[in-house]
Amino acid sequence: MARMSMIEAIRNAHEVAMEADENVVVMGEDVGYFGGVFRCTAGLQKRFGVERCFDTPISELGIVGTAIGMAAYGLKPVVEIQFADYMYPAYDQLVSEAARLRYRSAGEFTCPMVVRMPTGGGIFGAQTHSQSPEALFTHVAGLKTVVPSTPADAKGLLLAAINDPDPVIVLEPKRLYNGPFDGHFDRPSRSWSKDEKGEVEPGHYEIPLGKASTVRDGSAATLVTYGTMVHVALAAVEESGADIEVIDLRTLLPLDLDAVAASVNRTGRCIVLHEATLTSGYGAELAALIQSECFYALEAPILRVAGWDTPYPHAQEWDYFPGPERVKRAIATVLEG
Amino acid sequence: MTEERAPRLHVPEPAIRPGDQPDFSHVRVPRAGEVRRPEPDESPEELRDLAFTIIRVLNRDGEAVGPWAGSLDDDAIRDGLRHMMMLRAYDARMLKAQRQGKSSFYMQHLGEEAISCAFQKALRPGDMNFPTYRQAGLLIAAGYPLTKMMCQVYSNDGDPVRGRQLPVFYSSREHGFFSISGNLATQYVQAVGWAMAAAIKGENSLAAGWIGDGSTAESDFHGALVFASTYKPPVILNIVNNQWAISTFQGIARGGAGTFAARGHGFGIPALRVDGNDYLAVHAAAAWAAERARRDLGPTMIEYVTYRAGGHSTSDDPAAYRPKEEGSAWPLGDPILRLKAHLIQKGLWSEERHAQAEAEIMDEVVAAQKEAEAIGTLHSGRRPSPRDMFEDVFAEMPPHLVRQRHEVGY
Numbered sequence: 001m002a003r004m005s006m007i008e009a010i011r012n013a014h015e016v017a018m019e020a021d022e023n024v025v026v027m028g029e030d031v032g033y034f035g036g037v038f039r040c041t042a043g044l045q046k047r048f049g050v051e052r053c054f055d056t057p058i059s060e061l062g063i064v065g066t067a068i069g070m071a072a073y074g075l076k077p078v079v080e081i082q083f084a085d086y087m088y089p090a091y092d093q094l095v096s097e098a099a100r101l102r103y104r105s106a107g108e109f110t111c112p113m114v115v116r117m118p119t120g121g122g123i124f125g126a127q128t129h130s131q132s133p134e135a136l137f138t139h140v141a142g143l144k145t146v147v148p149s150t151p152a153d154a155k156g157l158l159l160a161a162i163n164d165p166d167p168v169i170v171l172e173p174k175r176l177y178n179g180p181f182d183g184h185f186d187r188p189s190r191s192w193s194k195d196e197k198g199e200v201e202p203g204h205y206e207i208p209l210g211k212a213s214t215v216r217d218g219s220a221a222t223l224v225t226y227g228t229m230v231h232v233a234l235a236a237v238e239e240s241g242a243d244i245e246v247i248d249l250r251t252l253l254p255l256d257l258d259a260v261a262a263s264v265n266r267t268g269r270c271i272v273l274h275e276a277t278l279t280s281g282y283g284a285e286l287a288a289l290i291q292s293e294c295f296y297a298l299e300a301p302i303l304r305v306a307g308w309d310t311p312y313p314h315a316q317e318w319d320y321f322p323g324p325e326r327v328k329r330a331i332a333t334v335l336e337g
Numbered sequence: 338m339t340e341e342r343a344p345r346l347h348v349p350e351p352a353i354r355p356g357d358q359p360d361f362s363h364v365r366v367p368r369a370g371e372v373r374r375p376e377p378d379e380s381p382e383e384l385r386d387l388a389f390t391i392i393r394v395l396n397r398d399g400e401a402v403g404p405w406a407g408s409l410d411d412d413a414i415r416d417g418l419r420h421m422m423m424l425r426a427y428d429a430r431m432l433k434a435q436r437q438g439k440s441s442f443y444m445q446h447l448g449e450e451a452i453s454c455a456f457q458k459a460l461r462p463g464d465m466n467f468p469t470y471r472q473a474g475l476l477i478a479a480g481y482p483l484t485k486m487m488c489q490v491y492s493n494d495g496d497p498v499r500g501r502q503l504p505v506f507y508s509s510r511e512h513g514f515f516s517i518s519g520n521l522a523t524q525y526v527q528a529v530g531w532a533m534a535a536a537i538k539g540e541n542s543l544a545a546g547w548i549g550d551g552s553t554a555e556s557d558f559h560g561a562l563v564f565a566s567t568y569k570p571p572v573i574l575n576i577v578n579n580q581w582a583i584s585t586f587q588g589i590a591r592g593g594a595g596t597f598a599a600r601g602h603g604f605g606i607p608a609l610r611v612d613g614n615d616y617l618a619v620h621a622a623a624a625w626a627a628e629r630a631r632r633d634l635g636p637t638m639i640e641y642v643t644y645r646a647g648g649h650s651t652s653d654d655p656a657a658y659r660p661k662e663e664g665s666a667w668p669l670g671d672p673i674l675r676l677k678a679h680l681i682q683k684g685l686w687s688e689e690r691h692a693q694a695e696a697e698i699m700d701e702v703v704a705a706q707k708e709a710e711a712i713g714t715l716h717s718g719r720r721p722s723p724r725d726m727f728e729d730v731f732a733e734m735p736p737h738l739v740r741q742r743h744e745v746g747y
Contacts (some may be wrong), residue, residue, distance in 0.1 A: 025537060051537050057567055062526055062560035069467075069530025069544070072515070075537065089556070096520045097527065103729045105508040105516035106498045110732070142730050165732040210735065254735035 003198040005191070006177045009151035010040045010116075013158040014078065016204050018048050021076065024162060026053040028063060028080030037082055038118060038177055064090035064115060068098050071113040071167075078162055081117040084171060085131045090115075098167040099142030114161045114168050119147070120228050120275050121307075121321055122175035122185070126314035132227075132276035132307070137169045138253045138285065144168040144209055145252040149176065149230040150197045153250055156207030164209060173227040181228055182235035183323035212256035214263070218245035221269035221334050224260055224286055226250065229273045229322070236327035242335060252282055260286070261293040268299040269334045273327060278306040300337025305330045351586035355656060359666035364642070366668050369396035369615075370403020377629045381607040388598035388608040391642055394617040399678035405621040411685055413458065417616050418676045418686070420478045421450040422695060425673060426702045427473070427483060431490055434706070435504075435651045439714035440490050442504045444470045448646030448664065449579055451616040451672035454478045456545070456575070459623035460513060463542045467515045467528035470505050471577065472547055479512040483705035493713035493720055499728070500721035522548055522555035525574065529561045532570030532630075543571040543630040551582025553597055554590040562638075566604035571630035573623070574606070574638040577613065579645035584658035601638035613641030614669040616676045642669065723747055 004012065017024045026041055026048075032055035035042025044053040056063050060081055067077035081087050087094075094115065101111045121130030137145040146161055146168060148154035154172065161168035175181045179190040180197060192198030216234060220242050223233045226249040237244045245263050249256065264270045270290055272283040283304040290302055305322050313320050353360055372392045375384055394406045401407070409417070428445040435443040446453070453474030460466070466475050476486060488495035490504040498508055498516070508516035515531075518524055528546030535542040548558060553576060565572055576597045580587050591597060601608035607629070611622040619641060626637035644667040648655045655661075680686030713719040724747040727738050734742075 025534075057563045059560045059563055061557060062564045065523065065526030065557060065560060066530030066533055066564050069527035069532075070534040070537075071530075072527070073465075073531050073534035073538075073542075075534045092520065093523060093526075093557075097518055097523050100518075101516060102732070104498060104502050104506070104518070105510075106501070107729050108497075108508050108510045109516050144731070254737065257736065 001199045001201060003193045004151045004200040005179070005193070005198065006148070006151045006154045006172065007038055007040050009155040009200045010158060010172065011042060011044070012200065013155040014041060014044055015047070017078070017159060017162045018044065018052060020204065023074060024052070024076045024078060025070065026078050026080070027056050027067070029056055029058055029082045031055060031080050036080060038174065040116070041080065060086055060090035061093055064093040064098065067113050068093060068101065068111055071111045072101065072109045076112050076162060078114040078116065081115060083129050084117040084119040084133050085128045087117055087133060091136070094137070094143065094167070095140050099140050102166065103142060110165060111167045112165050114158070114170060116158070116170045116172060118174035118177070119171035120173045120175055121312055121317060122181055122228060124314065124317055127311040130312040132171070132274065134171055134252055134276060135280060135282045138282055142166070144254065145171065146209060146250065147171045147173065147227040147252060148250065149173065149227055149248050151192055152197070152200045153207055155200055156205050157209070157250060159204060160206040160209050163206065168209070171227070175228050176231070180231045183232035183321065184235065185318050185323070207250065209251045210254035210256055211250065212259040213248045213250055214245060214259070215248045216244070216246040218243045219267055220244055221271065221331065222247060222260070222263040222267045223271045223273060224249065225273040226252065227275065229275055232322070232324055232327060233273055236324040236331065239324060240328045240331045242331050244331060255289070257289055257293065260290060264290050264294040265297040268297050269337070270298070270302045271305060271327070271330050271334050272302060273305045273322065275307050275322060277309050278304060279309050281306050300334050303330045303334050349588035349592070351588065351659070353660060353663070355658065355660050357660055359660050359663040361666055361668050364668055367391055367393065369393040370406065372403070372405070374404035374625070377625055377632065378634055381605050384607045385602055388596055388602060388610050388640070391610055391612050392618050392622055393612040393615050394621060395615045395675050395679055399675070399682035401617050401679060405618055408621040408624050409458070409617065411683070414617070414676065414680060415685065417454060417458065417620070418673065418680060419694065419698070420454040420474060421616065421673050421676065422698050423702070424450045424454060424474045424477050426698050427477070427486070430702050430706055431487070432651065434490070434714070438716065439710070440492070440504045441715055442651055443490065444505050444650045445647045446471055446473065448671065449577065449613065449643050450474055451619050451676070452577055452613045452641045452643060455616045455619035456623045458620055459627045460543070460545070462513070464513050464545070465515055465531050465542065466513055466545045466547065467524040467531070468517055468547045469521070469549060469577070470517060470519070473505065473507065476507060476509065476512055476514055479514070481509055481512045481514070483702060484708045487706055487709035488712060491709055491714045493709065493718055495709065495712040496721060499725040521552040522557040526557050526561040526564065529564045529570060529572050532572035533564070533568050536568065536570045541631060543573065543627060545573040545575060547575045547577065549582060550576065550578040550580070550587040550597055551585060551590045553600065562601065562604045562606065565636040566606055569635035571633065572636045573626040573630060574601070574636055576638065576640045577643065578640050579643045581645050581649070581659065583649040583653055596640060598638055598640035606636050606638050608638040608640070610640045610642060612669055613643030614672040614675060616672055617679070644669065
């Protein structure tokens with residue numbers, strides 16, 4: 001075992017996959033010689049050659065569109081969109097093409113492709129470098145969507161995504177790239193090297209897609225979340241002193257509904273937490289599923305804590321970000337209810 | 338000092354509309370055989386004239402003339418005529434079947450048969466087309482069974498894509514025919530990706546992207562050209578300029594550009610402009626582009642100048658936006674009649690043989706149609722199971738889809 005940042009773990013996953021399978025090809029803006037603006041692909045071009053890791057023109061639709069053709073041919077493209085916020089020009093290619101190729105050709109053509117993109121806020125990136133667009137992917141039939149919260153999960157989920165026969169969107173919480181972040185923005189930032197969750201196994205391993213992880217046991221309520229908010233949730237629960245179970249979904253689609261329902265049926269109370277805007281967010285889907293699966297066990301309304309329904313602001317970042325104080329208020333409310 | 342004035346929006350208009358006399362005097366048609374044929378490895382900078390002319394092989398007397406002639410032998414030309422006649426007969430039957438309510442929709446090729454039929458003959462097994470909805474000749478010329486095509490149009494139980502797609506959105510990997518999306522232009526860039534993959538693997542497979550004049554306005558077209566220009570993979574970028582994007586004349590997408598083919602120049606991509614109603618010219622241009630791909634000389638753009646003699650689909654009436662007589666005024670003629678005249682001129686064909694072939698082909702099409710209809714049509718007979726609706730969303734069905742399938746009763 002070695003301690004790695006999430007960036008190093010992602011890079012290591014690329015290395016493991018590219019070593020094992022020459023069909024794995026990496027491309028995106030600045031990913032080649034420079035190794036990516038977040039350094040997730042550093043050294044890959046030197047090690048595997050320019051035909052396996054190369055820079056692309058600034059055209060997200062071109063990156064994803066050509067990757068679809070490459071995947072249909074038989075390669076396994078792993079592409080980087082520099083920020084999730086830049087994904088929109090490629091959205092048609094993802095929704096109308098990648099997601100539907102297997103379906104509309106009855107399995108004759110498939111799209112085993114991974115699209116990685118840094119997601120979420122907490123870095124003073126304002127509206128064009130902070131968005132959390134996961135609901136735009138989970139709403140599309142034919143796409144799988146993954147959001148890791150630790151270096152070990154980032155590596156294991158990415159390797160599972162690369163070996164998956166269908167297109168997988170991997171949303172990497174950029175605020176977690178260098179260290180865990182519990183929402184206490186006014187405290188010194190932490191590094192994965194000083195956190196036991198930074199332990200990453202060497203070599204190949206996979207975290208299966210569609211399997212949630214219970215990161216804290218509890219009996220008074222269930223907090224369902226993913227990505228950066230896993231750390232915010234854990235801090236808020238500790239600070240509240242309440243006996244709350246925290247579930248890290250890891251994969252949003254396919255969803256591990258059994259794990260969520262089993263927990264809420266036991267605790268009877270539930271908070272759904274995400275960074276993305278509230279209205280029509282993934283939390284709405286979770287709340288709807290949980291109420292239908294757990295209706296007779298529920299002792300309080302399901303609460304949602306999420307980003308406000310505004311564009312992601314700059315100066316007001318910490319008023320926008322659903323930090324531990326908001327989560328603690330929700331915990332108090334759900335336990336009272 | 339020059340006088341300033343407020344800007345006015347320039348909205349291009351076709352020269353003629355319903356009620357006007359058809360006029361194609363603006364289409365400059367060079368004599369057959371007049372345009373030079375450069376070596377495929379000539380520098381793109383030296384080839385710019387070829388995007389502003391029309392490469393033609395068949396002259397008015399049915400002779401194949403000039404440097405682009407001679408890419409096919411007699412048997413292949415006879416096959417070509419047969420493929421075009423087959424496509425036209427198939428279209429006629431499927432159009433009628435749609436009118437009879439046996440399918441929801443149809444799109445015919447009338448006047449454009451030469452393009453897909455001839456292009457396919459420049460390809461080899463392992464090459465891949467990324468077609469639009471008006472290139473079924475690629476399948477017919479590749480020997481794909483007519484019955485299967487019809488089953489797709491009928492969305493019946495024999496439909497290879499299980500009733501999931503609109504009619505004419507065929508798919509056959511084996512026949513080099515990529516699944517048609519139906520969203521315009523999206524697949525042009527995928528063709529470039531396919532060719533990039535072939536280049537990464539060092540394998541001899543070329544890709545052919547297809548797009549219409551109207552859809553060149555999509556950003557996917559420009560994305561495809563950027564990537565093709567950057568990585569120089571073995572791809573042929575075809576533009577079928579049939580003058581009309583539903584009711585919108587080609588000038589709206591072309592804007593101030595001289596020709597669609599000339600779009601390639603800004604990207605350093607060699608571009609040919611070809612008579613799309615001349616089977617021999619289409620084949621010669623395709624073979625030239627394919628040679629470039631197979632010699633690792635990079636992408637080639639080809640604009641086929643043609644005319645959509647029918648409606649866009651069964652859902653529009655062209656008489657509402659262009660004169661009915663426009664088709665007969667089209668200066669490049671009918672592709673079937675032109676190739677027929679060539680074969681007759683060569684002594685390889687006759688009116689009698691043509692009439693006989695027409696009857697044989699129609700018999701074949703009708704027999705295939707009977708076979709397909711014995712399985713079913715959109716509203717009758719054996720249809721794909723609702724169970725099929727849930728398959729192939731993913732390789733393995735996730736729990737939420739299993740639950741939904743159970744809810745439907747399967």
